[in-house]
Amino acid sequence: xxxxxxxxxxxxxxxxxxxxxxxxxxxxxxxxxxxxxxxxxxxxxxxxxxxxxxxxxxxxxxxxx
Amino acid sequence: xxxxxxxxxxxxxxxxxxxxxxxxxxxxxxxxxxxxxxxxxxxxxxxxxxxxxxxxxxxxxxxxxxxxxxxxxxxxxxxxxxxxxxxxxxxxxxxxxxxxxxxxxxxxxxxxxxxxxxxxxxxxxxxxxxxxxxxxxxxxxxxxxxxxxxxxxxxxxxxxxxxxxxxxxxxxxxxxxxxxxxxxxxxxxxxxxxxxxxxxxxxxxxxxxxxxxxxxxxxxxxxxxxxxxxxxxxxxxxxxxxxxxxxxxxxxxxxxxxxxxxxxxxxxxxxxxxxxxxxxxxxxxxxxxxxxxxxxxxxxxxxxxxxxxxxxxxxxxxxxxxxxxxxxxxxxxxxxxxxxxxxxxxxxxxxxxxxxxxxxxxxxxxxxxxxxxxxxxxxxxxxxxxxxxxxxxxxxxxxxxxxxxxxxxxxxxxxxxxxxxxxxxxxxxxxxxxxxxxxxxxxxxxxxxxxxxxxxxxxxxxxxxxxxxxxxxxxxxxxxxxxxxxxxxxxxxxxxxxxxxxxxxxxxxxxxxxxxxxxxxxxxxxxxxxx
Numbered sequence: 001x002x003x004x005x006x007x008x009x010x011x012x013x014x015x016x017x018x019x020x021x022x023x024x025x026x027x028x029x030x031x032x033x034x035x036x037x038x039x040x041x042x043x044x045x046x047x048x049x050x051x052x053x054x055x056x057x058x059x060x061x062x063x064x065x
Numbered sequence: 066x067x068x069x070x071x072x073x074x075x076x077x078x079x080x081x082x083x084x085x086x087x088x089x090x091x092x093x094x095x096x097x098x099x100x101x102x103x104x105x106x107x108x109x110x111x112x113x114x115x116x117x118x119x120x121x122x123x124x125x126x127x128x129x130x131x132x133x134x135x136x137x138x139x140x141x142x143x144x145x146x147x148x149x150x151x152x153x154x155x156x157x158x159x160x161x162x163x164x165x166x167x168x169x170x171x172x173x174x175x176x177x178x179x180x181x182x183x184x185x186x187x188x189x190x191x192x193x194x195x196x197x198x199x200x201x202x203x204x205x206x207x208x209x210x211x212x213x214x215x216x217x218x219x220x221x222x223x224x225x226x227x228x229x230x231x232x233x234x235x236x237x238x239x240x241x242x243x244x245x246x247x248x249x250x251x252x253x254x255x256x257x258x259x260x261x262x263x264x265x266x267x268x269x270x271x272x273x274x275x276x277x278x279x280x281x282x283x284x285x286x287x288x289x290x291x292x293x294x295x296x297x298x299x300x301x302x303x304x305x306x307x308x309x310x311x312x313x314x315x316x317x318x319x320x321x322x323x324x325x326x327x328x329x330x331x332x333x334x335x336x337x338x339x340x341x342x343x344x345x346x347x348x349x350x351x352x353x354x355x356x357x358x359x360x361x362x363x364x365x366x367x368x369x370x371x372x373x374x375x376x377x378x379x380x381x382x383x384x385x386x387x388x389x390x391x392x393x394x395x396x397x398x399x400x401x402x403x404x405x406x407x408x409x410x411x412x413x414x415x416x417x418x419x420x421x422x423x424x425x426x427x428x429x430x431x432x433x434x435x436x437x438x439x440x441x442x443x444x445x446x447x448x449x450x451x452x453x454x455x456x457x458x459x460x461x462x463x464x465x466x467x468x469x470x471x472x473x474x475x476x477x478x479x480x481x482x483x484x485x486x487x488x489x490x491x492x493x494x495x496x497x498x499x500x501x502x503x504x505x506x507x508x509x510x511x512x513x514x515x516x517x518x519x520x521x522x523x524x525x526x527x528x529x530x531x532x533x534x535x536x537x538x539x540x541x542x543x544x545x546x547x548x549x550x551x552x553x554x555x556x557x558x559x560x561x562x563x564x565x566x567x568x569x570x571x572x573x574x575x576x577x578x579x580x581x582x583x584x585x586x587x588x589x590x591x592x593x594x595x596x
Binding site: 005006007012015016017018019022023025029030031034036037038039041042045046048049052053055056057059060063064 | 143146149150153154156157158160161164165276277278279280281298299300305308309312313336339340342343344346347349350353354357576578579
């Protein structure tokens with residue numbers, strides 16, 4: 001409480017990954033390979049949700065008050 | 066109408082049940098009294114992780130989203146899927162921003178984003194601009210929730226304006242009585258219904274249509290057959306930039322909307338917000354799956370009622386599901402409209418009360434007076450939304466909503482950047498806002514869309530060749546406008562500093578941005594024991 005607090009914690013830098021990766025169309029703008037008949041474009045972008053959730057949970061656990 | 070009796074009965078029953086919950090909500094997590102904005106407008110600022118998850122989820126993923134996103138895929142294909150990267154990047158992007166906003170608001174008792182701007186930059190004028198931007202951007206959004214209900218009613222064969230008016234009158238009544246507690250409680254039912262409907266839909270419907278492979282093949286065949294160059298089940302070289310900037314711009318804009326801020330400020334502490342940033346993407350998965358309903362509608366051969374593409378999803382349900390389950394699905398969409406409409410009207414009302422009424426009309430207003438002004442304003446806002454839909458072409462609301470995204474983004478330098486830095490001068494921020502707004506309007510004015518007979522305001526994809534660039538690429542207009550805004554804000558700040566124009570005082574201190582639930586609030590120092 002007395003020490004000056006801050007949100008400066010290197011773990012927060014990990015959050016850059018789930019912000020940048022879904023914004024690179026070259027990674028997912030393709031039909032093949034399909035998964036259960038679903039083109040890459042759709043299943044990979046849905047999979048990024050999992051990426052985002054795992055990283056955010058990790059960051060939360062490492063920066064918890 | 067007779068063919069839809071089962072659907073109508075189930076829809077009405079669930080709707081009435083939920084409305085009852087809305088009225089009971091005023092007694093839920095009972096407060097001493099509801100006569101302050103912290104109670105009526107923010108539910109006591111004490112929501113835990115679960116309630117916040119349902120509330121914010123119910124707030125951001127609206128009925129209109131659930132109807133409009135698949136309609137976008139139905140019409141244009143891959144471009145409509147931007148909603149997925151948008152709602153994936155938004156949470157990691159805003160996590161650090163929101164915990165700072167929560168802390169400083171907790172310490173100073175801010176209810177709206179404009180409250181913060183007022184204190185940070187010592188400028189009532191800038192706060193007024195932020196408040197007006199918020200209200201103008203939110204109003205068409207509320208109106209659009211009615212479009213969601215309308216699409217469902219149309220499919221059930223219910224015509225006339227009366228059912229729509231009744232639905233909104235009930236909503237207005239319980240929001241008036243219970244404040245933010247009503248949508249928070251209803252959000253539980255709404256979200257559970259939506260999750261059930263979508264899980265069933267994505268398993269049951271593809272099985273009926275011959276699997277995912279044939280659904281995408283049908284979509285591709287449809288887009289191959291149309292003359293439009295921009296559609297298809299993949300992006301092309303010309304719309305990738307639009308896809309990326311639209312996702313990023315929308316993500317930056319989302320938590321500038323006053324209703325999103327309301328949901329965040331109502332949470333109990335910083336950890337609740339962090340936990341929710343990890344948990345809210347569950348709704349993004351849901352949204353991604355809902356988006357694919359647009360392709361299922363293509364494969365099922367659904368055609369829109371009239372020219373209203375928003376009816377494709379309700380029609381898909383009508384065709385594929387047994388009547389009783391279609392009724393449940395419609396109720397999910399209908400109730401899904403009530404939660405965000407309630408929160409949005411509360412947020413718009415709070416902006417009016419705090420940043421216009423108290424600032425300019427009645428500076429000595431008491432907590433109780435603030436709460437009663439907000440309650441009445443929330444009614445006015447909803448009546449306005451209904452009139453909007455009934456009297457003016459709904460397409461106009463859709464256009465306005467598009468503009469709303471572009472203009473709310475222009476408050477980013479004052480709110481988001483303001484949370485991290487006090488570098489900007491209030492004159493620079495005001496100049497940037499004016500420049501960004503003008504640029505945004507000019508860009509949107511110059512976007513044509515022959516598909517909906519619009520020579521102007523036809524979409525958000527601005528063709529770069531209109532700026533003299535030799536390319537067919539398009540970019541999100543809001544993104545360009547924000548760049549103009551930032552450049553002018555920086556220049557304006559330099560000029561104001563050089564000319565020694567007086568800067569406003571900063572009422573916040575650096576420590577305020579890290580405060581947590583147990584830390585003292587400015588308010589507690591004045592009156593102890595009021596909360």
